[in-house]
Amino acid sequence: MNIKIVKDYAELSNVAGEIITDLLRENPYCNLGLATGGTPLGTYQYLTARFKAGEFSMRDVRTFNLDEYCGLPRCHPESYHSFMYSNLFAHVDIREENMHIPYTEGCDLQEQCERYNALLDSHRIDLQLLGIGSNGHIGFCEPGTPFDRETFVAQLSEETRRDNQRFFNSFEEVPRTAITMGIGNIMQARRVLLIASGEAKAECINQMINGPVTERVPASVLQNHPDATIIIDAAAASRLTGKAAAQLG
Ligand code: PGA
Numbered sequence: 001m002n003i004k005i006v007k008d009y010a011e012l013s014n015v016a017g018e019i020i021t022d023l024l025r026e027n028p029y030c031n032l033g034l035a036t037g038g039t040p041l042g043t044y045q046y047l048t049a050r051f052k053a054g055e056f057s058m059r060d061v062r063t064f065n066l067d068e069y070c071g072l073p074r075c076h077p078e079s080y081h082s083f084m085y086s087n088l089f090a091h092v093d094i095r096e097e098n099m100h101i102p103y104t105e106g107c108d109l110q111e112q113c114e115r116y117n118a119l120l121d122s123h124r125i126d127l128q129l130l131g132i133g134s135n136g137h138i139g140f141c142e143p144g145t146p147f148d149r150e151t152f153v154a155q156l157s158e159e160t161r162r163d164n165q166r167f168f169n170s171f172e173e174v175p176r177t178a179i180t181m182g183i184g185n186i187m188q189a190r191r192v193l194l195i196a197s198g199e200a201k202a203e204c205i206n207q208m209i210n211g212p213v214t215e216r217v218p219a220s221v222l223q224n225h226p227d228a229t230i231i232i233d234a235a236a237a238s239r240l241t242g243k244a245a246a247q248l249g
Contacts, residue, residue: 013042024056033128048091058094065101066139067180102179117151128189136204136217140180149182202239
């Protein structure tokens with residue numbers, strides 16, 4: 001893993017945004033894996049600014065989101081469809097037919113998993129952006145998810161639902177399930193870029209980097225990925241031990 005420690009959230013967003021900008025300029029036909037949640041917001045703002053400055057086009061880019069809640073209509077403000085429209089898609093020139101997010105509204109969820117998985121099988125992702133849950137999850141692959149799992153309906157852990165409660169009016173409103181890419185899909189991406197900010201992530205970041213590769217910490221699987229870049233701010237790096245901690249100075 002290539003680990004880069006930056007000062008704060010603003011720098012994290014710029015560095016991650018710059019890596020994605022470089023890819024979009026080099027390969028305007030790339031397949032880009034996207035993430036939702038609080039962490040990528042600054043990265044999407046950076047990308048929007050660079051797009052508005054005329055530095056790349058997303059006309060021929062295909063995007064593939066990691067996951068979508070079950071039980072929320074697509075138009076719900078907290079659905080990941082809404083998130084992607086508000087925070088990126090509405091501001092760039094991506095074409096609707098090139099945006100892919102698991103579909104969960106009023107349909108057979110199992111069938112949708114199979115469809116999404118087939119789509120991922122036929123479009124290898126060039127770069128997959130990832131956040132990390134405070135319990136070490138990636139996508140909605142919670143602790144205990146087998147490493148070879150492909151797109152599936154995940155049960156959200158209580159911890160994840162508590163972490164995401166801030167986006168809803170109450171804990172009860174937080175969905176209990178989601179369709180997510182599996183770790184098997186994520187590991188197929190040519191390159192992964194994981195971003196983490198803040199002290200709440202410090203423990204799982206240290207486990208991901210320095211702990212054993214174990215299904216108990218899903219993100220630890222990235223130790224086995226041939227091209228994984230991890231960008232963390234000083235707060236998320238604050239419990240790092242070992243070689244990577246040397247960067248803390
Ligand atoms: P966050 O979520 O960016 O809102 O902290 C990360 C995740 O759960 O993957």
